[in-house]
Amino acid sequence: MDGKARADAFGRRELLVLSALGLVAGAQRPAFAGSPQGQLTWAVHFSLAPTWFDPAETPGMITPFLLMYALHDAMVKPMPGNAAEPCLAEAWKTAPDGLSYEFTVRAGAKFHNGEPVTAEDVKFSFERYRGTSAALMKERVAAVETPDERRVRFVLKKPWPDFLTFYGSATGAGWIVPKKYVQQVGEDGFKKAPVGAGPYRFVSFTPGVELVFEAFEGYWRKIPAVKRLVFKVVPEEATRLAALKRGEVDLAYSIRGELAEELKKTPGLSLKPVVIQGCFWLYFPDQWDPKSPWHDQRVRDAARLAIDYKSISEALTLGYSPITNSIIPDTFDFYWKAPAAVYDLAKAKKLLADAGFGNGFDAGDYYCDSSYANLGEAVLNNLQEAGIRVKLRPLERAAFFSGYSEKKLKNIIQGASGAFGNAATRLEAFVVKGGAYAYGSYPEIDTLFAEQAAELDVAKRTTMLQRIQQIVHERSVYAPIWQLAFINGVGKRVGESGLGLIRGHAYSAPYEDVTIKQT
Amino acid sequence: MKQYIARRVGYSLLSLFLLSVTIFLFVRVTGDPVSLLVEPGASPEDIENIRHQLGLDQPLWEQYWHFMANLAAGDLGQSFYYRTPVLELYFQRLPHSLLLAAVAMALSLLIGIPSGILAAVRVDGFWDSAGKIFALLGLSLPSFWVGLVLILFFSVYLGWLPSSGSGGVAHLLMPAFTLGWYFAAAHMRLTRSSMLEVLGSEYIKLARLKGLPEALVIGKHALKNALIPVITLAGINLVVMINVAVVVETVFAWPGIGRLLYEGITFRDFPVVQGVVIIGGAMIVLVNLLVDILYALIDPRIRLES
Numbered sequence: 155m156d157g158k159a160r161a162d163a164f165g166r167r168e169l170l171v172l173s174a175l176g177l178v179a180g181a182q183r184p185a186f187a188g189s190p191q192g193q194l195t196w197a198v199h200f201s202l203a204p205t206w207f208d209p210a211e212t213p214g215m216i217t218p219f220l221l222m223y224a225l226h227d228a229m230v231k232p233m234p235g236n237a238a239e240p241c242l243a244e245a246w247k248t249a250p251d252g253l254s255y256e257f258t259v260r261a262g263a264k265f266h267n268g269e270p271v272t273a274e275d276v277k278f279s280f281e282r283y284r285g286t287s288a289a290l291m292k293e294r295v296a297a298v299e300t301p302d303e304r305r306v307r308f309v310l311k312k313p314w315p316d317f318l319t320f321y322g323s324a325t326g327a328g329w330i331v332p333k334k335y336v337q338q339v340g341e342d343g344f345k346k347a348p349v350g351a352g353p354y355r356f357v358s359f360t361p362g363v364e365l366v367f368e369a370f371e372g373y374w375r376k377i378p379a380v381k382r383l384v385f386k387v388v389p390e391e392a393t394r395l396a397a398l399k400r401g402e403v404d405l406a407y408s409i410r411g412e413l414a415e416e417l418k419k420t421p422g423l424s425l426k427p428v429v430i431q432g433c434f435w436l437y438f439p440d441q442w443d444p445k446s447p448w449h450d451q452r453v454r455d456a457a458r459l460a461i462d463y464k465s466i467s468e469a470l471t472l473g474y475s476p477i478t479n480s481i482i483p484d485t486f487d488f489y490w491k492a493p494a495a496v497y498d499l500a501k502a503k504k505l506l507a508d509a510g511f512g513n514g515f516d517a518g519d520y521y522c523d524s525s526y527a528n529l530g531e532a533v534l535n536n537l538q539e540a541g542i543r544v545k546l547r548p549l550e551r552a553a554f555f556s557g558y559s560e561k562k563l564k565n566i567i568q569g570a571s572g573a574f575g576n577a578a579t580r581l582e583a584f585v586v587k588g589g590a591y592a593y594g595s596y597p598e599i600d601t602l603f604a605e606q607a608a609e610l611d612v613a614k615r616t617t618m619l620q621r622i623q624q625i626v627h628e629r630s631v632y633a634p635i636w637q638l639a640f641i642n643g644v645g646k647r648v649g650e651s652g653l654g655l656i657r658g659h660a661y662s663a664p665y666e667d668v669t670i671k672q673t
Numbered sequence: 674m675k676q677y678i679a680r681r682v683g684y685s686l687l688s689l690f691l692l693s694v695t696i697f698l699f700v701r702v703t704g705d706p707v708s709l710l711v712e713p714g715a716s717p718e719d720i721e722n723i724r725h726q727l728g729l730d731q732p733l734w735e736q737y738w739h740f741m742a743n744l745a746a747g748d749l750g751q752s753f754y755y756r757t758p759v760l761e762l763y764f765q766r767l768p769h770s771l772l773l774a775a776v777a778m779a780l781s782l783l784i785g786i787p788s789g790i791l792a793a794v795r796v797d798g799f800w801d802s803a804g805k806i807f808a809l810l811g812l813s814l815p816s817f818w819v820g821l822v823l824i825l826f827f828s829v830y831l832g833w834l835p836s837s838g839s840g841g842v843a844h845l846l847m848p849a850f851t852l853g854w855y856f857a858a859a860h861m862r863l864t865r866s867s868m869l870e871v872l873g874s875e876y877i878k879l880a881r882l883k884g885l886p887e888a889l890v891i892g893k894h895a896l897k898n899a900l901i902p903v904i905t906l907a908g909i910n911l912v913v914m915i916n917v918a919v920v921v922e923t924v925f926a927w928p929g930i931g932r933l934l935y936e937g938i939t940f941r942d943f944p945v946v947q948g949v950v951i952i953g954g955a956m957i958v959l960v961n962l963l964v965d966i967l968y969a970l971i972d973p974r975i976r977l978e979s
Contacts, residue, residue: 289718361766361928362928363838363928389935390923393821393926396828400828553704
């Protein structure tokens with residue numbers, strides 16, 4: 155069993171125990187033999203915002219983590235082979251009653267200005283955090299105590315099994331900033347000259363042009379191999395590819411379609427897809443209406459069988475978007491691996507005939523976010539072939555999600571989510587009664603969900619959450635389509651790009667592992 | 674004269690007010706910016722929290738009132754995306770836009786005016802036809818296509834010029850040419866038509882009858898008058914080049930105001946779009962106002978008529 159598979163095989167409890175013993179990556183790794191050398195340049199497809207220099211403002215999206223993995227470090231964060239690796243926390247322990255989590259700050263961890271990382275910095279970072287899920291976390295955390303310089307204790311109002319999910323990966327609350335420095339330079343000053351505890355220190359930022367980082371040789375995990383990292387903003391996809399071909403940049407994010415094909419054919423360049431935590435699916439909101447054809451599970455099963463998943467993935471993302479057959483990303487805790495999706499048009503037609511729709515039926519509207527109308531068109535064509543006649547209704551993103559959450563859409567919804575969390579948080583929003591995007595529910599699911607929310611035993615909770623996913627699959631509550639792949643280009647100078655090292659992470663990381671090829 | 678100036682200033686302020694109302698409402702028609710600041714499927718609480726932070730939970734009239742009150746104090750608000758004052762962002766990008774616009778304008782005048790003169794002097798001849806083709810291509814070929822073809826040829830195949838970014842003269846050549854070509858074509862057409870009109874006037878015929886050399890007739894007597902509308906147009910075009918070179922700046926990753934506007938539109942960053950449009954609008958209104966006043970100073974009939 156390799157390291158990655160071994161980490162996957164561990165449950166959270168085992169990881170907690172191992173981390174507490176310092177046996178997981180918390181143990182110091184050997185430093186890079188030489189001093190950092192050379193420069194690598196990324197062509198980034200969006201403008202970089204200074205607000206992302208400050209973990210306190212982390213929004214509920216993956217983008218800021220592109221910079222945070224370089225500039226800052228977290229107590230616990232997703233790392234290669236481990237979704238919750240102890241980083242600035244050397245170890246932690248959970249109280250038996252589940253009412254507190256105590257972290258030990260890593261000895262020798264330093265900020266870029268030379269100051270040591272202390273428990274007070276951890277407390278300060280949590281208290282000033284105002285990004286995604288800040289209200290939820292502060293509502294559930296009663297107090298943050300600092301018994302000494304290296305110990306910090308989060309006291310909860312009541313047991314919250316998902317505390318570590320939120321603190322360690324779903325938010326920026328666990329990313330640590332230096333208290334003294336922030337107080338000294340102020341909020342605006344910090345964004346202009348951020349100081350963190352990550353593997354790279356801030357050098358310069360020219361809005362709309364580039365961001366430059368330099369290796370921080372005092373980083374606790376290892377000395378970064380590359381001296382300078384430069385992130386250039388190149389919004390046009392074809393220009394990014396041209397810059398990569400000319401060697402002006404070493405890595406180019408988001409190269410799609412024909413340009414990706416072109417990249418694949420170019421000698422010296424390589425295509426590097428990264429599967430992110432964005433799942434896409436069809437939802438049948440009328441399934442709880444006894445008068446609707448979708449109430450009949452055979453119709454929902456037919457829709458699932460009618461979709462040619464593989465061909466769609468090949469046509470739209472060169473086959474790199476995996477068909478996981480789930481609405482939960484395979485990187486999430488408590489994920490249950492569903493049986494492989496099947497494309498069987500004949501069986502789909504037979505199921506429809508059995509349900510009384512031998513000549514097919516008019517299934518109404520197919521709603522989707524207009525940004526993904528191309529996916530909608532492909533799926534719709536498959537459904538039409540089986541006899542499920544639908545009209546594509548692409549809506550502008552905001553209108554789509556507000557209609558979706560206000561439960562105004564009918565017939566078929568092509569939904570998606572890239573939100574952070576774990577299987578419980580995803581099910582809560584999309585499956586369970588009262589969920590923001592759930593149009594109905596099944597009593598056995600609701601009962602199991604309520605039970606798991608109060609369960610502190612990880613193994614028992616895993617069983618319950620996996621059972622819920624199994625029911626969702628068996629009842630065809632959803633027709634999952636794919637887990638989206640994000641395609642990037644890598645130039646010939648790059649040794650380790652860092653792409654795909656951390657499962658579900660869209661960008662290069664951890665940066666201290668990135669290397670230039672030795673010539 | 675004072676009354677005339679006061680009236681023109683009044684009209685200008687009214688134009689700016691109408692522009693502010695229009696842009697304020699139009700950007701809000703494009704959709705909800707919060708949906709682009711979170712991942713799909715984010716919790717309604719997070720969405721509401723961001724909406725509150727950005728002031729988008731206030732009634733529309735209240736948002737407009739804040740916008741105008743801040744505008745009156747010279748504050749264009751804070752970018753939703755960058756969380757930085759819009760004015761600061763604008764002035765960070767302005768030097769890049771000024772440089773690109775100045776070089777593109779110089780190119781457009783250096784190409785457009787001589788070719789327009791040549792086309793007018795050799796009307797219906799080879800140079801006129803060539804000029805017409807040049808103008809037709811310049812005005813009809815989309816800038817993004819011209820830009821990408823230039824990148825493909827000069828960067829990828831020949832390897833002579835950098836594909837994107839800013840920093841040196843080499844970075845400037847392709848974006849300036851792409852932007853300049855369109856305006857060169859417009860300037861060429863206007864120079865040609867203006868020159869043809871002037872060449873048919875009585876004083877030019879007199880100059881020729883007096884036996885002045887043709888070069889002197891064209892270069893000194895005709896050109897001076899023919900250039901007046903071209904220079905007026907160039908002034909307004911310069912403002913347009915500075916503020917809305919959206920496509921060229923995006924294709925070449927040139928960090929100017931056009932790209933700031935593009936980013937504002939892409940992320941539904943209302944304060945940025947409003948700010949850039951209002952500043953650009955104010956520049957155009959100001960240029961028009963100055964031109965109106967100068968015309969009135971030069972030609973008293975204008976102020977008497979109005």
